[in-house]
Structure formats: structure tokens, C-alpha cells
Amino acid sequence: MDNQIFRGSIPHNADIKKLKNAFPVESLSPGVEIPYDRVESVLQSNRRSSRFRSITHEWRRDIENSHGIILGTMHGKAFYVANSKDMLKIGTTKLQVAGKYATRARQITSCADVGQLDADERARLTHIQNVAGTIALSAQTQRPKVLPEI
Numbered sequence: 441m442d443n444q445i446f447r448g449s450i451p452h453n454a455d456i457k458k459l460k461n462a463f464p465v466e467s468l469s470p471g472v473e474i475p476y477d478r479v480e481s482v483l484q485s486n487r488r489s490s491r492f493r494s495i496t497h498e499w500r501r502d503i504e505n506s507h508g509i510i511l512g513t514m515h516g517k518a519f520y521v522a523n524s525k526d527m528l529k530i531g532t533t534k535l536q537v538a539g540k541y542a543t544r545a546r547q548i549t550s551c552a553d554v555g556q557l558d559a560d561e562r563a564r565l566t567h568i569q570n571v572a573g574t575i576a577l578s579a580q581t582q583r584p585k586v587l588p589e590i
Contacts, residue, residue, distance in 0.1 A: 542573075
């Protein structure tokens with residue numbers, strides 16, 4: 441019966457509290473690295489487990505939302521406290537990904553047979569295509585290359 445309360449899993453709050461105690465916000469200044477090994481020892485969980493990922497994701501979002509501190513990742517090694525340049529780089533990458541998803545959404549919806557849709561669905565399709573197009577254009581982080589006239 442106890443497992444049904446949490447749908448068969450263990451709540452994350454206790455582990456997030458452990459991370460907050462092990463790595464207090466006051467110690468998180470730009471450039472600080474938090475090796476995965478240390479996080480694994482605090483959580484007593486393997487870094488490749490879904491539990492590790494879900495707990496650290498919640499912890500990172502909590503720190504971001506409450507203190508404006510962004511924890512980036514160094515693939516396979518550590519978390520790091522991002523400085524302003526890192527935040528710009530992370531934000532640029534996120535925007536590029538959003539642009540790719542928006543472009544794909546527009547491509548998929550353009551294949552729909554409008555004749556099979558009712559008025560509400562056609563309006564929603566048009567809205568999705570307009571929004572996706574706007575996002576895709578906004579996400580272009582590089583100026584388009586201008587070819588010289590021949």
C-alpha cells in the first residue's frame with residue numbers, strides 16, 4: 441500500500457535536501473565545478489541511473505528558479521556554475537534546438553490534408569504553422585549569408 445502513494449518510486453525531496461546541504465548556494469559561484477563522483481556519493485546513486493538524472497534535474501531547476509544560478513554540465517565529468525558567457529552559450533543552444541523543433545512541426549503540419557479537418561482543426565493548424573514559422577525565424581542565431589551578385 442505504501443508504494444501506491446508514490447506510484448512505486450521513492451520521493452526526491454529528501455535527496456534534493458541532501459544535495460542542497462552538500463552544495464550550499466553560498467558556495468556556488470561562477471566557475472565552480474561539482475564532480476559527478478561527489479554527487480553520486482551524496483545521493484548513493486549511479487550517475488547513469490534515471491533516478492540520478494531526475495533528482496539532479498529537479499535540484500538544478502530549484503536552484504535556477506530560487507537563486508538564478510544556472511548549473512551547466514561538462515559531459516561525463518561534472519556540473520559547473522555558469523557565468524554570463526556560459527549562460528549566453530547555453531541559451532543560444534536551447535534556442536537553436538527550439539528552432540529545429542519548430543521547423544519540424546511546420547514540416548509535419550504542412551503534410552496534413554486540410555480537406556479532412558473541420559473548421560476548428562483548420563484554425564489550429566494555421567495557428568501552429570504561423571507560430572512554428574515565427575519561432576523558426578526567431579531562432580536563427582546567424583545572419584543569413586548574402587551571396588555577391590555575379
